[in-house]
Amino acid sequence: xxxxxxxxxxxxxxxxxxxxxxxxxxxxxxxxxxxxxxxxxxxxxxxxxxxxxxxxxxxxxxxxxxxxxxxxxxxxxxxxxxxxxxxxxxxxxxxxxxxxxxxxxxxxxxxxxxxxxxxxxxxxxxxxxxxxxxxxxxxxxxxxxxxxxxxxxxxxxxxxxxxxxxxxxxxxxxxxxxxxxxxxxxxxxxxxxxxxxxxxxxxxxxxxxxxxxxxxxxxxxxxxxxxxxxxxxxxxxxxxxxxxxxxxxxxxxxxxxxxxxxxxxxxxxxxxxxxxxxxxxxxxxxxxxxxxxxxxxx
Amino acid sequence: xxxxxxxxxxxxxxxxxxxxxxxxxxxxxxxxxxxxxxxxxxxxxxxxxxxxxxxxxxxxxxxxxxxxxxxxxxxxxxxxxxxxxxxxxxxxxxxxxxxxxxxxxxxxxxxxxxxxxxxxxxxxxxxxxxxxxxxxxxxxxxxxxxxxxxxxxxxxxxxxxxxxxxxxxxxxxxxxxxxxxxxxxxxxxxxxxxxxxxxxxxxxxxxxxxxxxxxxxxxxxxxxxxxxxxxxxxxxxxxxxxxxxxxxxxxxxxxxxxxxxxxxxxxxxxxx
Numbered sequence: 012x013x014x015x016x017x018x019x020x021x022x023x024x025x026x027x028x029x030x031x032x033x034x035x036x037x038x039x040x041x042x043x044x045x046x047x048x049x050x051x052x053x054x055x056x057x058x059x060x061x062x063x064x065x066x067x068x069x070x071x072x073x074x075x076x077x078x079x080x081x082x083x084x085x086x087x088x089x090x091x092x093x094x095x096x097x098x099x100x101x102x103x104x105x106x107x108x109x110x111x112x113x114x115x116x117x118x119x120x121x122x123x124x125x126x127x128x129x130x131x132x133x134x135x136x137x138x139x140x141x142x143x144x145x146x147x148x149x150x151x152x153x154x155x156x157x158x159x160x161x162x163x164x165x166x167x168x169x170x171x172x173x174x175x176x177x178x179x180x181x182x183x184x185x186x187x188x189x190x191x192x193x194x195x196x197x198x199x200x201x202x203x204x205x206x207x208x209x210x211x212x213x214x215x216x217x218x219x220x221x222x223x224x225x226x227x228x229x230x231x232x233x234x235x236x237x238x239x240x241x242x243x244x245x246x247x248x249x250x251x252x253x254x255x256x257x258x259x260x261x262x263x264x265x266x267x268x269x270x271x272x273x274x275x276x277x278x279x280x281x282x283x284x285x286x287x288x289x290x291x292x293x294x295x296x297x298x299x300x301x302x303x304x305x306x307x308x309x
Numbered sequence: 310x311x312x313x314x315x316x317x318x319x320x321x322x323x324x325x326x327x328x329x330x331x332x333x334x335x336x337x338x339x340x341x342x343x344x345x346x347x348x349x350x351x352x353x354x355x356x357x358x359x360x361x362x363x364x365x366x367x368x369x370x371x372x373x374x375x376x377x378x379x380x381x382x383x384x385x386x387x388x389x390x391x392x393x394x395x396x397x398x399x400x401x402x403x404x405x406x407x408x409x410x411x412x413x414x415x416x417x418x419x420x421x422x423x424x425x426x427x428x429x430x431x432x433x434x435x436x437x438x439x440x441x442x443x444x445x446x447x448x449x450x451x452x453x454x455x456x457x458x459x460x461x462x463x464x465x466x467x468x469x470x471x472x473x474x475x476x477x478x479x480x481x482x483x484x485x486x487x488x489x490x491x492x493x494x495x496x497x498x499x500x501x502x503x504x505x506x507x508x509x510x511x512x513x514x515x516x517x518x519x520x521x522x523x524x525x526x527x528x529x530x531x532x533x534x535x536x537x538x539x540x541x542x543x544x545x546x547x548x549x550x551x552x553x554x555x556x557x558x559x560x561x562x563x564x565x566x567x568x569x570x571x572x573x574x575x576x577x578x579x580x581x
Binding site (some may be wrong): 097131180181184190191192193198244249 | 371392475511
């Protein structure tokens with residue numbers, strides 16, 4: 012029993028990290044109907060900024076400064092890219108985010124350097140053993156994993172409230188449904204886009220710090236985003252809670268598959284399990300677990 | 310023509326609109342809407358009705374259109390450079406053709422988005438919401454439904470109600486009758502008249518359904534091929550022989566076939 016619980020817990024923790032990145036995708040998709048391929052690059056950029064700033068100043072200051080950088084980036088993206096693409100097809104905006112991806116990746120490494128930079132949040136790295144009386148040998152858990160889970164939980168809760176309960180959140184959802192109609196009732200698209208890219212910049216920063224403190228800040232962070240794509244397919248592109256549930260399912264699923272199925276069909280299952288699951292979902296439930304159904308009038 | 314002597318709330322002076330830098334759609338359209346009036350822009354498909362409304366509300370730019378000549382004044386202020394959002398703040402709001410409700414938002418959330426530009430208190434907004442429900446009782450029963458799942462008539466009501474939430478002085482109403490049953494069309498136009506009389510909202514509406522539009526409007530402009538070809542009090546237009554023949558499909562000789570109408574139009578354009 013003990014090992015199973017350990018695998019599940021390990022999966023949940025990995026899942027939380029996927030969820031953090033997936034959240035960024037969902038936010039921008041929800042608020043502008045664009046799949047933002049650049050989310051991974053934003054995670055890398057934010058983490059790089061934070062890591063380098065925190066070398067020279069206390070962490071809270073570095074955090075605020077890095078957030079400032081992300082807001083500036085949001086503003087520039089709106090100004091230079093999105094503004095001239097109002098009312099264009101989704102595919103055009105999607106491809107524009109491809110361009111943004113490579114630009115941000117290059118720019119980030121140009122400004123901040125391309126080495127591996129550590130982020131040390133000062134948390135105990137030693138895993139703790141709990142429930143020793145219940146199970147033989149107890150269960151190993153990491154404190155920083157727990158913290159990451161708590162942060163993710165808090166983020167999701169506040170974002171869900173923001174989208175459902177506030178006027179700005181409502182306006183964001185309105186823009187996602189229909190750019191033109193939103194414009195016609197006086198919702199300023201420009202400001203909305205800056206807000207939503209800033210919010211997802213914030214999520215990217217949190218995700219970058221959490222991932223960076225585990226793996227070190229390096230280029231491969233940008234690739235973590237690729238793992239978040241199956242997460243949003245599973246959870247639904249438009250659902251904030253979906254990003255979390257999807258992340259957890261994929262995290263747990265791939266760990267369980269690796270440990271229990273791996274020996275049977277050969278290793279390496281962890282690398283493609285998520286994509287296989289996403290593919291199945293695309294076939295049976297393309298809107299994901301919690302996504303909005305496409306409404307068609309017949 | 311007592312209507313045109315009243316001070317103009319909106320005046321459009323000889324505007325030209327070009328799409329994509331090459332396609333000339335409006336070739337000098339002038340019109341005015343007096344305070345408290347209901348003015349109709351009539352005409353066939355592609356005449357430029359929607360473009361005229363979008364030029365006023367400044368929603369053209371998203372469609373790659375631009376006003377290249379002429380001016381648009383609202384209460385004497387040139388509004389051509391204002392954003393749609395600024396116009397809504399000044400009291401001019403457009404209800405777009407095809408309703409364009411936010412499908413995934415509930416009816417009530419749709420209405421609330423209309424109040425986005427106002428920094429109104431919760432109580433104010435709740436009061437306005439009640440007012441909208443009093444004009445559209447049917448919306449109240451459907452307030453929790455996702456707008457995408459409501460009927461065409463309910464969506465049109467939602468779209469008008471949403472505009473009302475911005476406390477407009479003037480609503481630009483594009484093709485309210487589109488795809489709706491005649492009964493519902495009458496219902497919508499009755500509400501337009503009500504809003505005009507009770508809330509003092511002025512209307513500029515574009516409509517293909519000439520017959521209904523002339524019944525509710527005070528004044529009308531007929532657009533053809535990007536030009537105003539005729540204007541006058543709604544009553545006079547409704548009695549005009551040409552209008553009857555070209556747009557209402559009736560003449561002294563009874564109903565004409567479509568072929569004959571086309572022939573007349575061609576002759577008329579030739580003369581113009």
